[in-house]
Amino acid sequence: MKKISIPGPGGYEKLTIVECDLRQLKDNEVHIEVHAFGVNFADVCIRWGLYESAKQYVGWPITPGFEWAGVVKNIGSKVSNVAIGQEVFGVSLFNAYATDVIVPSHQVFSKPKNISMSEAAGIPAVYLTAYYGLFQNIILRPQSTILIHSAAGGVGGALVQMAKIAGHKSVGIIGSSHKRSYVEELGADLVIDKKTQNWFVEAKNFSQRGYDIVFDANGQSTLKKSFDLLAPMGKLVSYGFHSMLPKKGGRLNWFKLIYTFLTTPRFNPINMTNQNKSLISFNLSFLFDEVDVLSQAMGDIVTWIESGQLKAPKVTQYSFSNVADAHRDIESGQSVGKLIILTK
Incomplete structure (x- = not known):
């Protein structure tokens, strides 16, 4: 082999x-x-x-x-x-x-x-990541409103579709205009191109009360604003930190990595309790031995x-x-x- x-x-x-x-x-x-x-x-x-x-x-x-x-x-x-x-x-x-x-x-x-x-x-x-984040990590109220960063990616595209299957509204954020039609075809209620639009303002205008869930794989660059967009009892799901890492060259920029690590938002549990908001994180690779979790998720998928x-x-x-x-x-x-x- x-x-x-x-x-x-x-x-x-x-x-x-x-x-x-x-x-x-x-x-x-x-x-x-x-x-x-x-x-x-x-x-x-x-x-x-x-x-x-x-x-x-x-x-x-x-x-x-x-x-x-x-x-x-x-x-x-x-x-x-x-x-x-x-x-x-x-x-x-x-x-x-x-x-x-x-x-x-x-x-x-x-x-x-x-x-x-x-x-x-x-x-x-990617579909297991989306499924676990949406259905096995959280209890969703009917017709929730969900904000999805990197909506044209593997996990993001799955989240847009699964949100629609479950009867929820979704807003997908993309980083390039050529991705818009793909996310629209997947069923997003609104697509925001952060390259040409102020994603925070557009997202806030779409849901004045805030979002029940925000899925964020960017990390340092968007975590704070993602948390700010949560509605009361809303949950920020963090499952990646792409913005800390280089987009070209194939090698780590250690100065950027250290800087973005030090400036990544920290969330105080006392403040989260007072604001009635939550932060959830997970790594799918630690879940492959969970037979019941895997079986239910793949069965539905x-x-x-x-x-x-x-x-x-x-x-x-x-x-x-x-x-x-x-x-x-x-x-x-x-x-x-x-x-x-x-x-x-």
């Missing part, structure tokens, strides 16, 4: 293709021949040495990747939910940047017939995709040898939907 290995923190040159033997299959595991895998901003953070669960669970060298789609090649003796030859997709705690992956059976799901392998590979990590309520993300494809190009593009902040690597 072949895989992308990162020997240590650094730029695009650290993404190296290596050949290795496949390890032995355990009783509860499934061997997948990977046809495509998704690229996420978390993978870039892994390459930079900034991703906490990567440091805790693996260290160096590491093969990144949280999501994949392919065909079952072999199953352990205790596996009953999938069969050899079946088209599947799912999640892995790293190691998805490869031609083959071995994962516990509870992380493997039947691929919906109405989407391609590439589309399937771009769904698990697959049902919605098969029924046509939930669309697969728009995908841009790259060859296995061009992983660095995908990292460069996702860092730029200009991509729409999901970036997918084909192994064949």
